[in-house]
Amino acid sequence: MKVKSRGILAAAATASAAALVLAGCSGNPGTDAEGPVGTLTVWVDADRAGVLKDVAKQFQADKNIEVKLVTKDFGDVRDDFITQVPTGRGPDIIVGAHDWLGKLVQNGVVAPLELGDTASDFQDVAIQAMSYEGTTYGLPYSVENIALLRNVDLAPDAPATFDEAIATGNQLKADGKAEYAFLVGLDPNASDPYHLYPLQASLGAPVFGLDANGTYDASNLTLGGAGGEAFATKLAEWGAAGILNTNISGDIAKEEFNAGKSPYFLTGPWNVPAAADAGINYAIDPIPTTGPNAATPFVGVQGFFVSAKSENALAANEFLVNYIGTEAVQTALYEVGGRAPALTSAFEAAKSDPDVAAFGEVGAAGVPMPNVPAMDVVWSDWGSTEAAIINAQGDPVALWQAMVQSIQSKIDKG
Structure with a gap:
């Protein structure tokens, strides 16, 4: 079945729509004739600034507190x-x-956020991601993950396993119908642990274990063991067979898939519009398994945090929970950024787009990317080791074991 891409609305139109619906959020506007009685400063990236401009105006009208967007x-x-x-x-x-x-x-720079009953209005994975050691600190607005983008004309059926996908891809190559059995963008020095993680997780090698509360336990590094070593062995096999190629970057992988040269592309929703524009008849599938477990992708959540030193913490909490947390604004942020909304009602509405529904179904089986500080020391060794194994620069199991020891040592040193 062909899954059609959703066009991204223009930022200006999105902001206007948000402002229109936000009128329903209005309380009693401020009446101080001399100007706002307080100020909130918000650091925001360019993609979000257009939507928040009208939200900030509405908040000032309602609360007589100026919101400065930087x-x-x-x-x-x-x-x-x-x-x-x-x-x-x-x-x-x-x-x-x-x-x-x-x-x-x-670093003591972020304050807990009081979501109250509204916490249940958001996707569970979003609240889980925005929480640390049992406390919620952020107001989530988007959820995203990768999935398998499939060229339906080359591969009519979704593969259940990675071996099945590779067999189909290799047959297409042998028949002269494809140039690549499988595509995923990698870096020659750092590979891409984020994109390859579902294949690793399927073999039983998550990054960290979980504590009794179901949150990541940085003292329990689980990259090693039989699962990690099995994944290292597979990386070597896939590298030798040309299935994984560190000279194929994300941009190259996208171009080649959009040129119809591969049946599969492991990627995220950010690359779907280009495939549609290229005329690819595509479907979005679950990531095929490589082992006994599900191929669970990392789920990334974006949101807003309040400074621990804010002099207007209550106003900041109000701005996030009752303005950014509304369906109108969550929908507007989705339309301008292309990331599925974290608010459940906005997400359910967005699911009328089959692309969003398909990625959301895959993400529902995913896990939040670890938000523990120890994760900072994982990425470098993890990526460079993957690249070394793919490029046959040593015994895969020995390289993986050395990586685990290096990461553990860095975690122990704090």
């Missing part, structure tokens, strides 16, 4: 926030990714 590069927000909050120069609110949370808590 546009920053998303990649700079976390570290700048950690640096500036202790000095008193930081913002009241930031937009950010859920896997920053452990680091933010560790």
